[in-house]
Amino acid sequence: MTRSAPPSPPELSAMMPFGRYSVQAQVGIGGMGTVYRGTQLSLGRPVAIKVLRVSDGYDFAFEDRFRREARAMATLNHPNIVAIYDYGHLGTEFLFFVMEFVDGTDLGAIMAQGRMTTELALQLLPQICAGLEYAHSKGIVHRDIKPANIMLTRQGEVKITDFGLAKDVMRAPSMATETHMVMGTPEYAAPEQFNAHREVDHRADIYAFGVLMYQLLTGALPRGSWQPPSMLQPGLDARFDAVIVRALMTDRQHRFQSMGDMRRAIEAAAVPAVPTPSRPLPNVKPSAGRILLLEDDLMVRDLLRRALEKASFEVVETGDGKDTLRLYQEAMQQGRPYDLVILDLTIPDGMCGRETMLHLRRLDPQILAIVSSGYRDDPVMKDCAAYGFAAALPKPYQVEGLLQIVNGALAVGRQRAAA
Missing domain, CATH: 3.30.200.20 (Phosphorylase Kinase; domain 1)
Structure with a gap:
């Protein structure tokens, strides 16, 4: 016919x-x-x-x-x-x-002409956030955020359109993905949108917006082992890297929990950082190095900290990968990066060491890290280098063995820096 x-x-x-x-x-x-x-x-x-x-x-x-x-x-x-x-x-x-009627064009058409300037991207991102934040406050999830669905007027005002895949959370509490269908555009869809048995909520829009943000800032999509935007665009504040890393977390519990939170993080990153001059502390023994420690077991964490501090290391502790990412990013911004990170491989109630390392490597490809676990036969422990780790630290610990592995990893770091 x-x-x-x-x-x-x-x-x-x-x-x-x-x-x-x-x-x-x-x-x-x-x-x-x-x-x-x-x-x-x-x-x-x-x-x-x-x-x-x-x-x-x-x-x-x-x-x-x-x-x-x-x-x-x-x-x-x-x-x-x-x-x-x-x-x-x-x-x-x-x-x-x-x-x-919007007198303008969509971001897809604009980006087809080449990467937009960072200045324009930073003008548009808070507006997109504001529109989505409002929609979410009314119980509406868009589920198909992408450049073609974002219009830009001649006056520079953003207009979000095409709510064809939207779901009303208030009236439809079950938001499972339709069987055998990916609801949304695959390049921008959150992992849960590919699972017919998972409910989709506003955090899927946060993921899609993270993809869009990366694309606006770099001109590319964050595929595979993507590089932080600040590495692709010299002069871009590295704080934007942390915003995108958090938005693109596989587990939505680890993403921003609201568009308002993400908008505030973007606005904060857009404010030029004021360097804080470091002042030497009087009568303090020089540190052997700064170590960031991720360990969820309080007793093990305390033992590790005491052993490392006794060896003159400065130790900062966390119990979850999200906090580890935040602290590492803050240290980079302050010009006092950590010399070494020790990551517990398994965190039952938080982001595990393996996933944390994936995101840390995006923030800092030169990161020096040790993986720690009692599961000695785990693939990450047996072949830690393949996952980006400098060494594996098996549990339970012996102080002498702990310090040997830590100092060995730091030596590797010094060799890298000298190369």
């Missing part, structure tokens, strides 16, 4: 109910619809009209998703979200909704 073309502007004007709209031109066409520029005659205001063919939905839930987009957007009144005015059917073949 021959597929008919989208209606022309005059045809669409005649099809619109009660003659309420005049359609002037087709302004865009994609896999899931055609967009027109028109006028709402009763108010004389410009509008965008999106027309979707019912048969393009590929599944029986398509019309439900269309209605969901319209109703979700209709509840949102925010300067960084495209407003919706009307929606409905055009006979049995088409669906339509009428929305605010």
